[in-house]
Amino acid sequence: MTRDTTTPAKTGAGSSALRLSAYLPYRLSVVSNKVSGLIARAYQSRFGLTIWEWRVIAVLGEGAPMTAQGVCEATAMDKVPVSRAIRALDERGLVRRTRRSSDRRASDVELTGEGQRIYEEVAPLAMQYEASLLDGLADAERERLMALLDALEDRAEAMASAGDPETSPSRSG
Amino acid sequence: MTRDTTTPAKTGAGSSALRLSAYLPYRLSVVSNKVSGLIARAYQSRFGLTIWEWRVIAVLGEGAPMTAQGVCEATAMDKVPVSRAIRALDERGLVRRTRRSSDRRASDVELTGEGQRIYEEVAPLAMQYEASLLDGLADAERERLMALLDALEDRAEAMASAGDPETSPSRSG
DNA sequence: TGAATTTAGTTACAAATGATACTATCTTGA
DNA sequence: TCAAGATAGTATCATTTGTAACTAAATTCA
Numbered sequence: 001m002t003r004d005t006t007t008p009a010k011t012g013a014g015s016s017a018l019r020l021s022a023y024l025p026y027r028l029s030v031v032s033n034k035v036s037g038l039i040a041r042a043y044q045s046r047f048g049l050t051i052w053e054w055r056v057i058a059v060l061g062e063g064a065p066m067t068a069q070g071v072c073e074a075t076a077m078d079k080v081p082v083s084r085a086i087r088a089l090d091e092r093g094l095v096r097r098t099r100r101s102s103d104r105r106a107s108d109v110e111l112t113g114e115g116q117r118i119y120e121e122v123a124p125l126a127m128q129y130e131a132s133l134l135d136g137l138a139d140a141e142r143e144r145l146m147a148l149l150d151a152l153e154d155r156a157e158a159m160a161s162a163g164d165p166e167t168s169p170s171r172s173g
Numbered sequence: 174m175t176r177d178t179t180t181p182a183k184t185g186a187g188s189s190a191l192r193l194s195a196y197l198p199y200r201l202s203v204v205s206n207k208v209s210g211l212i213a214r215a216y217q218s219r220f221g222l223t224i225w226e227w228r229v230i231a232v233l234g235e236g237a238p239m240t241a242q243g244v245c246e247a248t249a250m251d252k253v254p255v256s257r258a259i260r261a262l263d264e265r266g267l268v269r270r271t272r273r274s275s276d277r278r279a280s281d282v283e284l285t286g287e288g289q290r291i292y293e294e295v296a297p298l299a300m301q302y303e304a305s306l307l308d309g310l311a312d313a314e315r316e317r318l319m320a321l322l323d324a325l326e327d328r329a330e331a332m333a334s335a336g337d338p339e340t341s342p343s344r345s346g
Numbered sequence: 347t348g349a350a351t352t353t354a355g356t357t358a359c360a361a362a363t364g365a366t367a368c369t370a371t372c373t374t375g376a
Numbered sequence: 377t378c379a380a381g382a383t384a385g386t387a388t389c390a391t392t393t394g395t396a397a398c399t400a401a402a403t404t405c406a
Contacts, residue, residue, distance in 0.1 A: 018296045020231045020248065022319065024303050025208045029224075030249050031322045032205035034329040035198050041333075050362095051202075058193045068385065075193065076203050080364070083385060105371045105384040123191040125338075130197050132338035133328050141321070146195065148310075148318050149204045155306050156207040160214075165298075165305035223392095241355065253394070256355060278354040278401045 028152075039129055047122055048092075052077060052085040054122065057111065060095065061119035065110035067100075094118060201325075212302055220295055221265075225250060225258040227295065230284065233268065234292035238283035240273075267291060 020026050036051065043049045049057070052075075059074040060066060066074070071082050086109055089095040094115035097107040111119060134142050159165060193199050209224065216222040222230070232247040233239060239247070244255050259282055262268040267288035270280040284292060307315050332338060 018231060018234070018299055020228060023231075023299065024306060024319070025212050025299075026228070027319065027322050028201075028205045029209050031326045031329070032201045034326055034333070036202050038329050038333050039198050055193060055199070058191060058196075061191070069383090078364080079385070080387095083387095084363095087386085103372065103384080105369095107385085126191055126196065126198075128338040129332075132332055133197060133325055135328065136324070137321075144317070145321050146197070146200065148314070148321075149200050151309070152306055153204045153207055155308065156204070156211050159302070159305055160207070160211050165301040242353090251394080252355070253357095256357095257393095260356085276354080276402070278399095280355085 035133065039126075042125070042129065043122065046125075047118060049118075049122070050085070050088075052081045053089055054126075056082065056085045056089060056109075057094065057115060057119050057122070058126070060109060060111045060115070061123060065098075065108040067106045067108060069106065071109065089115065208306065212299075215298070215302065216295065219298075220291060222291075222295070223258070223261075225254045226262055227299075229255065229258045229262060229282075230267065230288060230292050230295070231299070233282060233284045233288070234296060238271075238281040240279045240281060242279065244282065262288065 040051050043051065043054050047054075055075045055077065056071055059071055068079065068082050068086055071077070071086070072079050075082070077085075086095060086097070090097060093112055095109050096112050097109050100106045100108060137145070213224050216224065216227050220227075228248045228250065229244055232244055241252065241255050241259055244250070244259070245252050248255070250258075259268060259270070263270060266285055268282050269285050270282050273279045273281060310318070
């Protein structure tokens with residue numbers, strides 16, 4: 001293990017030297033890849049589902065039919081992977097598409113009985129994976145983690161629309 | 174914004190229904206992708222560097238020459254992307270490879286003067302991005318976040334080698 | 347010694363992904 | 377009512393990425 005996120009490089013005012021092993025975007029990427037890989041392998045080997053197919057099932061599992069557009073919003077996925085996932089699920093008979101009469105460009109997508117069955121099997125498994133990952137953390141810490149992730153996402157979105165990062169970000173002068 | 178990570182679905186003993194918007198692996202993936210995308214665009218547009226090339230530069234920037242194998246370990250990257258990144262950097266004249274006399278399969282890789290110059294320009298920028306992302310968080314929270322990421326990585330690795338998640342993970346029976 | 351195995355790094359090929367363009371349908375406004 | 381956009385969803389193509397096979401060099405051990 002060559003990870004060292006605790007040793008301060010020169011903890012003082014402002015950040016100091018760059019060490020990849022303690023660099024947040026890098027750490028986030030590595031951890032996310034490991035977790036995603038773990039989950040992806042589980043879904044793939046047991047149900048033949050990709051992460052994207054699984055996400056679509058997860059939102060449809062709540063019950064209400066939804067257009068592809070709705071799925072995009074609920075999953076933060078682009079419309080292309082959503083389209084591909086829905087088609088694959090349709091071909092496997094896990095979802096059903098019904099063209100809307102009011103707007104014939106759009107279709108309502110919903111789980112079939114078989115899709116529902118898979119959802120009911122895979123959802124608890126997903127929860128178990130999450131529980132195992134969070135094992136040892138108090139509820140408060142879990143919430144703290146989620147809040148931190150939310151904050152990071154918000155900052156990233158703000159920075160994406162703003163352009164370059166500020167040298168003195170908190171000073172609003 | 175269709176994100177809801179705070180509303181408890183049924184906070185009690187054990188986890189309850191699955192909501193994608195509060196599902197840790199999903200959140201981790203979304204946040205990581207947004208952060209990575211932000212950084213990737215910055216490096217690509219300013220320096221024409223991919224994330225992988227940038228990571229290689231980051232570890233070589235510490236000064237000591239390193240084999241590709243060493244870079245793999247330091248960056249948690251697979252040897253194939255490392256090989257590709259080093260070749261691209263070599264072609265751009267940002268790194269230099271010298272075949273080892275002791276083991277002629279391996280080469281020591283180090284930054285050229287030009288590579289060093291880019292490192293010195295891009296490293297502070299990287300730190301600024303991180304600082305902006307963490308803006309508003311106290312030092313203690315930053316450390317807490319890093320520690321949580323470490324813990325998640327450890328659990329994910331443990332689970333990957335162990336196989337399926339346990340139903341009652343903390344009971345060691 | 348030298349055959350069998352391991353390791354460093356690269357190459358080649360297949361699968362996944364993303365950007366763009368496209369079709370069909372709907373909406374708007376003259 | 378019809379031309380000019382806008383939108384839902386799909387298809388196409390180029391790039392990226394991952395897996396596996398490969399080459400060359402080193403190591404092991406009979």
